Amino acid sequence: MYFGSLFNYSKPTQHSVKELRSYGIQPDAVVCRSDRQLTQETKDKIALFCDIEKEAVIQCVDADYIYEVPLMFQKEKLAEIVIDKLDLHKRAGQPDLTEWKQMVTKIKNLQNEITIAIVGKYVELPDAYISINEALKHAGLVNNTDINIKWVYAEDLEEDNEVIDNYLKDVDGVLVPGGFGDRGIEGKIKAINYVRNNNIPYFGLCLGMQCAVVEFARNVIGLKDANSSEFNSHTSDPVIDLMPEQKDIENMGGTMRLGLYPCKMKEGTISIDSYKEEIIYERHRHRYEFNNEYRKLLSEEGMVYAGLSPDKKLVEIIELKDHPWFVAVQFHPEFKSRPNRPHPLFVDFVKASLNN
Secondary structure (H helix, E strand, C coil): CCCCCCCCCCCHHHHHHHHHHHHHHHHEEEEEECCCCCCHHHHHHHHHHHHCHHEEEEEECCCCCHHHHHHHHHHHHHHHHHHCCCCCCCCCCCCCCCHHHHHHHHHCCCEEEEEEEEEEEECCCCHHHHHHHHHHHHHHHHHEEEEEEEEEEEHHHCCCCCHHHHCCCCCCCCECCCCCCCCCHHHHHHHHHHHHHHCCCEEEEEEHHHHHHHHHHHHHHHCCEEEECCCCCCCEEEEEEHHHHCCCCCCCCHEEEECCHHHHHHHHCCCHHCCCEEEEEEEEEECCEEEEEHHHHHHHHCEEEEECCCCCCCCCEEEECCCCCEEEEEECCCHCEEEEEECHHHHHHHHHHCCC
């Protein structure tokens, strides 16, 4: 619940709780967001007019890092209030945030700094990529590195190579995220061509992998018309395409690969060194796949299939042989990253970018 930023101004909170009560809901605690510490007078007034205990008025002052908020709530004893109200004493012990405190301390004292370019089409709304942004920060924590995000609008890269150089010459790594639609695709492909030729660490997610396959097919194999059939249904070389069994399905929802799927890793690859597991499980949300008709051709020129579905029908992870760190995945690893359990591929990507 929002608390007005004016000192001792509790009216917005009172009106909000009054509105809540009109729907038959009585709060047991009120969390007050503010830009400064609350006075005891303000807390007492909120407790009185909202009919809650004084201890249940929880202040949440603006923080430099979102991960400080749980520590604030612990200091305000919010967990104890929840445990008491839900009668969880027998099942829930006292919260131990020792590890969390250590993490926040480390966040505030990172010793290294790198710049990662995220090349996408929603960069004017960075929250569209919030999961990726946070996953990079989680990985930066393990590498004792602060991550600066350079947002690059993919369509800006479609002009010429000089423009691309101006955007990417000073970055330590490049990430192309997932997405739908053909807007900005050619800019993403040009960015991938740039990082491949300049040995800049590259991480492709979902569409970022599909664009990497198209770029490789065009500029390494020489298939100049190579494309995804999602963007050009008449391409002579659909290196990214619907699977044969999908093509007769009229309902688009029936062609989506959604949820958790297994992936078998290939020995001697960057990816298995990151995961340290032979079988991994990752979340998917896409429709188009790597076209297996081109698998042998691309492999002969240096593309490595670091991860396949257990039945070997689907390419899940690609790498490049002669590149320091080039990994692109068909899934969304950012969804599984946590501040105290960062995703291994993000950790490795940040490490490679730091080395770069």
